[in-house]
Amino acid sequence: MSMQPSGPGEIPAETVRVARAAFRKGSLAIRVRDELGSLFTDEEFADLFPVRGKPAWSPGRLALVLVLQFVEGLTDRQAAEAVRARIDFKYALGLELDDPGFDFSVLSEFRDRLVEADAGRRVLDGILVAAREKNLLVTDGKARTDSTHVLSSARQLNWLELVAETLRSALNALAQAAPDWLMSVAEPDWFRHYATRAEDSRFPKARAKRDEVGLRIGRDGMRLLEAVFAPGAPHQLRALDEVEILRQVWVQHFHLVEGEVMRRDPKDRPPGATRLVTPYDTEPRGSLNRDTMWDGYKVHLTETCDNDAPNLITNVATTEATVPDSVMSGPVHEGLAARHCLPGEHWVDAGYPTAGQVVAARRDHGIALHGPMAANTAASADGPFGQDVFTIDWDGEQVTCPNGTTSTQWHHRHSQQGLPVIRVRFSPADCRACPHLRDCVNSPKAERRELNLRHRDEHEVVQAARAEQRTDTWKDRYKIRAGVEGTISQGVQRCGLRRSRYRGLAKTSLHHRLTGAAINLARIDAHLTGTARARTRTSHFAALCPAELTLDGAKRARINQQRPTPPGPFVHGP
Numbered sequence: 267m268s269m270q271p272s273g274p275g276e277i278p279a280e281t282v283r284v285a286r287a288a289f290r291k292g293s294l295a296i297r298v299r300d301e302l303g304s305l306f307t308d309e310e311f312a313d314l315f316p317v318r319g320k321p322a323w324s325p326g327r328l329a330l331v332l333v334l335q336f337v338e339g340l341t342d343r344q345a346a347e348a349v350r351a352r353i354d355f356k357y358a359l360g361l362e363l364d365d366p367g368f369d370f371s372v373l374s375e376f377r378d379r380l381v382e383a384d385a386g387r388r389v390l391d392g393i394l395v396a397a398r399e400k401n402l403l404v405t406d407g408k409a410r411t412d413s414t415h416v417l418s419s420a421r422q423l424n425w426l427e428l429v430a431e432t433l434r435s436a437l438n439a440l441a442q443a444a445p446d447w448l449m450s451v452a453e454p455d456w457f458r459h460y461a462t463r464a465e466d467s468r469f470p471k472a473r474a475k476r477d478e479v480g481l482r483i484g485r486d487g488m489r490l491l492e493a494v495f496a497p498g499a500p501h502q503l504r505a506l507d508e509v510e511i512l513r514q515v516w517v518q519h520f521h522l523v524e525g526e527v528m529r530r531d532p533k534d535r536p537p538g539a540t541r542l543v544t545p546y547d548t549e550p551r552g553s554l555n556r557d558t559m560w561d562g563y564k565v566h567l568t569e570t571c572d573n574d575a576p577n578l579i580t581n582v583a584t585t586e587a588t589v590p591d592s593v594m595s596g597p598v599h600e601g602l603a604a605r606h607c608l609p610g611e612h613w614v615d616a617g618y619p620t621a622g623q624v625v626a627a628r629r630d631h632g633i634a635l636h637g638p639m640a641a642n643t644a645a646s647a648d649g650p651f652g653q654d655v656f657t658i659d660w661d662g663e664q665v666t667c668p669n670g671t672t673s674t675q676w677h678h679r680h681s682q683q684g685l686p687v688i689r690v691r692f693s694p695a696d697c698r699a700c701p702h703l704r705d706c707v708n709s710p711k712a713e714r715r716e717l718n719l720r721h722r723d724e725h726e727v728v729q730a731a732r733a734e735q736r737t738d739t740w741k742d743r744y745k746i747r748a749g750v751e752g753t754i755s756q757g758v759q760r761c762g763l764r765r766s767r768y769r770g771l772a773k774t775s776l777h778h779r780l781t782g783a784a785i786n787l788a789r790i791d792a793h794l795t796g797t798a799r800a801r802t803r804t805s806h807f808a809a810l811c812p813a814e815l816t817l818d819g820a821k822r823a824r825i826n827q828q829r830p831t832p833p834g835p836f837v838h839g840p
Contacts, residue, residue: 277360285357294791295334295358301794302396304360305330310388314379323368327359328376329389334358335373336761336784346370377768377776386776390582390783391605393790397578402790404575409609411568411598411618412750413591414758416584416774418550418562419766423464423543425519426480430464432515432545433487439508440490444500451493456486477529484520484527487512511545518542539588547769553587563587563771565763565778566594568602569753570609571746576793579753579782580607584775591617599631611636613747621724622685624731636744639731651706653717654729660722667706667715671696681718690717752800757781760788 277299289296298305304326311325334355335345348355350367361367380386397403423431437460440448459467459482470476491513494503503509518536520527535541538552543561550562568581581601583594595618602608611634612627619637627635650668657666663676675691697703697714706715719725734740757763761781766774792799 275360277357278362281353281356281361281363284363285353288353293354294337294787295354297791297794298787299358299360301400301790302393305333305396306389306392310392311379311385314383314385323372325376327361328368328372329392330359331355332373332377332780333389333393333783333787336780337787339760339762342370342373345373377773381772381776384772386779390579390779390786393783393786394578394580394605394607397576397786397790402575402793403578403580403607404570404572405580405602405607406610407570407572408611408613408746409568409580409602409607410571410613410747410750411566411581412615412747412754413564413566413594413617414754414764415553415555415558415560415587416563416565416763416778417560417765418544418547419769419774420544420546420550420561421465422561426469426476426483427464428542428544429480429483429487429515429519430460430467432512433483433490434460434464435545436487436490436506436508436512439506440494440503443506444503447500447503451490453486453489459483459486480529481527484516484529487516488520488522488527491516508545511542511548515542515545537588539586549586549769549771551587560587562766563774564589566591566598567750567753567757567782568598569750570607571613571749576786576789577749577753578786578789580605582775582778582782584771584778586771591615592620592623594618595623595627595635599627599633603631608633610634613637613744615747616640619731621720621728624727625723636740637747638735638744639728641732651702651715653719656717658719658725665690665692665717665719667692669700669702671700673717686721688719688721690719692716752802753785756785756788760785 285296292300306326306329308324308326311329314325315322331345331349334340334348335342338348340348346367346369349359349361350365353363355361356363356365380389394403398405437448437452437456469479491509493499494509518541519530521530521534522528541552542548543550543552552559552561553564564585564587566581566583566585567579568583569577569579571577581598583597583601585594591614595612595614599608599612608631610632614635614637616638619635619639621639624635624639627633655668659665665673665676667673671692673690674693674696675689677689677691679687679689681687692715694713697706700706703713703715704710720728735744754763761784763778763781767777768774791797
């Protein structure tokens with residue numbers, strides 16, 4: 267398909283007349299068009315289409331359809347039907363009343379084009395630009411960020427299901443690519459064990475028998491791999507994606523011990539960041555956050571939080587599930603800077619701020635990053651000889667202990683995590699003579715005190731932050747961060763934020779950007795209609811709870827996040 271760009275144009279007069287008559291109080295789609303105008307133009311997406319070919323449906327209108335689809339939770343078929351049959355959709359899109367719309371498959375094709383060009387951000391950016399032009403977006407004040415888990419579109423598998431489905435998937439691919447060859451190598455039992463989905467099998471309940479089944483699957487998979495990589499096998503079979511996935515899963519979970527296929531011990535398996543969790547999507551990863559275990563991804567939402575304008579989502583970042591929050595402040599700030607949405611203050615939870623992140627936010631973007639700094643977990647951090655009671659002479663590169671002894675060594679090193687630190691050591695001769703040596707050191711055999719310090723700018727930031735966070739004033743200001751929990755809840759309930767609709771990280775990222783765009787439209791509409799923001803729901807019984815027993819906001823937020831996610835669509839293999 268080719269695309270010949272056209273301007274947004276005016277709404278046909280007949281469409282306006284009928285829409286005004288049918289929607290006397292208006293609707294979200296009508297109000298958005300009246301207030302924000304045409305959110306997207308064809309020129310913004312011109313690079314997604316070839317110059318020649320069959321004319322394509324307007325990509326600017328398709329982008330708006332995708333957002334309205336997420337606003338109302340529609341399937342592709344329902345969204346295409348809404349364009350064809352709903353007057354308010356025709357009004358928002360500027361279509362004639364008799365416009366037949368498009369086939370529902372066009373939406374899937376358009377999403378593929380957005381993913382290939384990483385153009386999903388243009389949809390979110392288009393709404394933010396329109397909101398800024400109408401003074402509905404305030405970005406230089408405060409913003410807040412939080413993350414939540416996202417389940418893969420593929421059903422979560424236990425270990426037996428994983429290895430059985432991986433082998434079955436490879437057998438199906440080989441049966442299609444080289445049926446005669448597979449018939450010559452397949453064993454009779456394979457048809458009984460792998461002809462149907464693993465979930466249809468009745469695996470034994472006893473641990474010993476389940477282990478036997480797992481080893482049998484491991485041996486069968488190893489025989490198949492040996493056959494595929496044998497000199498006489500067709501070379502094209504090795505290039506099949508399903509065969510490569512089978513090889514990776516078997517390397518991760520099995521190994522040969524004296525010629526026998528054995529399951530790897532947990533300590534011998536690869537880390538979660540590289541371990542496959544399903545044969546039908548190679549990008550989700552397994553992760554754990556407190557009591558929540560999931561296979562999939564993680565999404566970070568950043569929103570404005572000023573009272574004079576609607577709270578709009580200004581950045582959406584989707585990552586693998588194993589990426590920690592502590593490395594995401596930088597990418598979030600870069601995303602905000604790219605769309606000119608940097609705040610003055612950025613409020614986050616305890617997972618985000620580190621000394622380096624706080625310093626970098628102030629240095630690179632002029633942002634005050636606020637969040638609970640982790641306490642010093644060193645064994646000697648507390649007590650009369652904790653690190654805070656030592657006096658540091660940064661210019662002289664010396665440290666003085668509470669008893670007046672001065673350090674003798676000052677070296678620049680790296681921590682176990684690869685971070686730059688300063689390692690300070692005192693003289694054993696000085697420390698052995700000190701009557702407080704055993705109270706000062708961790709080990710019963712240590713003969714001197716050692717300190718690991720951050721670099722000066724980071725050290726001073728941490729000290730100042732920890733002191734400030736102990737004040738009631740800071741604790742009261744920090745309450746503003748809790749509001750982002752409501753945004754996550756809105757995304758979950760309105761757009762299925764915690765269950766990916768699509769396979770792969772790129773498409774899941776598009777899902778989340780469309781979710782952010784949809785929430786922004788819904789909030790702009792609520793602002794235009796004067797709809798008050800919903801209050802946190804509290805049951806009648808919970809309202810009677812005495813003040814000393816009331817859950818603090820952070821704990822309540824954790825409980826809400828740990829509530830089970832409603833089941834979503836499952837994705838299976840063929």
